[in-house]
Amino acid sequence: MTTYNLALIGFGGVNRALAELIRDEPGRFASLGFELRVVAITDLAFGSLVQGEGIDLASVLAMPRGSTFEGLPGGSPDPRNEDVIKNSPADIVVEATFTSPVDGEPAVSHVKWALESGKHVVTTNKGPVALHGQELRTLAAENGVRFEYEGAVMSGTPVIRLAHKMLGGLELNAVQGILNGTSNYVLGRMEAGLGLDEAISEAQALGYAEADPTADIGGSDVRLKVAILANELLGASIRPGDVETTGIQDITSDDVTQALAGGSRWKLIGEARREEDGRIVATVQPVALPADHPLAGISGATNAVSFTTDLLGAVTVSGPGAGRVETAYALISDIIAVDEFAKGAVRA
Ligand SMILES: NC(=O)C1=CN([C@@H]2O[C@H](COP(=O)(O)OP(=O)(O)OC[C@H]3O[C@@H](n4cnc5c(N)ncnc54)[C@H](O)[C@@H]3O)[C@@H](O)[C@H]2O)C=CC1
Numbered sequence: 001m002t003t004y005n006l007a008l009i010g011f012g013g014v015n016r017a018l019a020e021l022i023r024d025e026p027g028r029f030a031s032l033g034f035e036l037r038v039v040a041i042t043d044l045a046f047g048s049l050v051q052g053e054g055i056d057l058a059s060v061l062a063m064p065r066g067s068t069f070e071g072l073p074g075g076s077p078d079p080r081n082e083d084v085i086k087n088s089p090a091d092i093v094v095e096a097t098f099t100s101p102v103d104g105e106p107a108v109s110h111v112k113w114a115l116e117s118g119k120h121v122v123t124t125n126k127g128p129v130a131l132h133g134q135e136l137r138t139l140a141a142e143n144g145v146r147f148e149y150e151g152a153v154m155s156g157t158p159v160i161r162l163a164h165k166m167l168g169g170l171e172l173n174a175v176q177g178i179l180n181g182t183s184n185y186v187l188g189r190m191e192a193g194l195g196l197d198e199a200i201s202e203a204q205a206l207g208y209a210e211a212d213p214t215a216d217i218g219g220s221d222v223r224l225k226v227a228i229l230a231n232e233l234l235g236a237s238i239r240p241g242d243v244e245t246t247g248i249q250d251i252t253s254d255d256v257t258q259a260l261a262g263g264s265r266w267k268l269i270g271e272a273r274r275e276e277d278g279r280i281v282a283t284v285q286p287v288a289l290p291a292d293h294p295l296a297g298i299s300g301a302t303n304a305v306s307f308t309t310d311l312l313g314a315v316t317v318s319g320p321g322a323g324r325v326e327t328a329y330a331l332i333s334d335i336i337a338v339d340e341f342a343k344g345a346v347r348a
């Protein structure tokens with residue numbers, strides 16, 4: 001049985017859910033031939049903790065808000081990210097700090113430090129993938145490790161790896177979908193009569209929203225995801241700034257109820273499409289979809305993405321687009337990919 005040592009960078013909703021899974025079901029991965037041990041944690045609030053023999057997850061998960069790792073063996077009140085990433089005995093760095101849609105930092109540096117130190121990276125952070133994906137994949141290959149990021153698009157629902165592995169023989173000409181759990185949840189709650197702010201508060205409490213929910217409502221979260229899908233699956237090399245973006249911030253409760261009464265539903269749609277001249281055009285915009293549109297029935301934090309292919313026509317994948325546990329599962333699926341690589345089942 002292989003043991004993978006993990007360093008959790010960021011100890012918020014997603015990485016805590018991963019720690020809870022490891023605490024509650026340590027034997028869950030035995031049938032896959034590995035077990036997971038957390039040897040380091042860093043967080044802006046808690047500081048950092050490194051214990052090579054394995055951290056007692058029940059204890060750290062029970063620590064109250066406002067406390068820090070200071071005083072624990074290997075503990076510090078400061079989140080010494082660089083030192084922990086470079087020098088802790090981790091095999092895999094699990095990056096789940098805030099997404100920056102502007103420059104991807106500090107996550108981009110976290111990923112680089114890890115890859116340059118010969119550590120695999122699994123991440124749910126969209127910034128590094130959307131803004132520096134190609135550079136980081138190259139850096140990983142140069143260092144003989146993996147950079148995996150399934151959770152960057154549609155949380156734990158398989159999209160990126162599924163498309164690479166299962167749609168490889170097809171020509172993909174467009175991707176279109178509902179790619180943000182928070183905004184879809186909020187629009188649904190507005191249909192039920194809630195105001196925008198109240199609906200956003202609910203999405204925050206449920207762990208769907210970004211630390212700054214204007215990224216969800218204003219469309220910049222979907223913009224990152226569209227850039228990732230366009231670059232990964234359509235062979236584009238676009239920047240998030242190339243994606244023309246309008247969010248749902250100007251959709252009023254009246255707009256939502258009037259649309260519903262007329263048989264349609266407002267949805268925030270992200271799309272990247274290959275034009276006849278080969279250019280990739282990418283947009284994010286609210287659209288009032290007729291009730292019979294395949295994406296109109298996608299409700300709550302569920303997301304869906306449709307791939308337009310040459311041989312199969314439209315292939316659509318639907319599932320959770322946000323949520324702490326759901327996104328922690330994306331990290332597990334990334335660790336499984338790292339394990340396959342480490343055991344030689346997948347070539348770099
Ligand atoms: N929650 C969700 O449904 C999904 C989240 N994501 C992404 O996963 C990442 C984590 O999400 P959540 O856990 O929900 O966010 P969160 O806001 O609950 O947790 C982020 C944690 O990172 C810590 N942090 C921020 N900057 C740091 C730094 N420089 N050093 C150390 N710690 C730092 C914060 O203190 C916080 O505890 C984000 O990038 C988010 O965009 C992706 C898919 C779904």
Ligand SMILES: N[C@@H](CC=O)C(=O)O
Pocket residue numbers: 152154155179180181182183208209210216221321322323
């Ligand atoms: N805030 C995001 C989380 C996943 O990327 C969302 O709501 O979709």
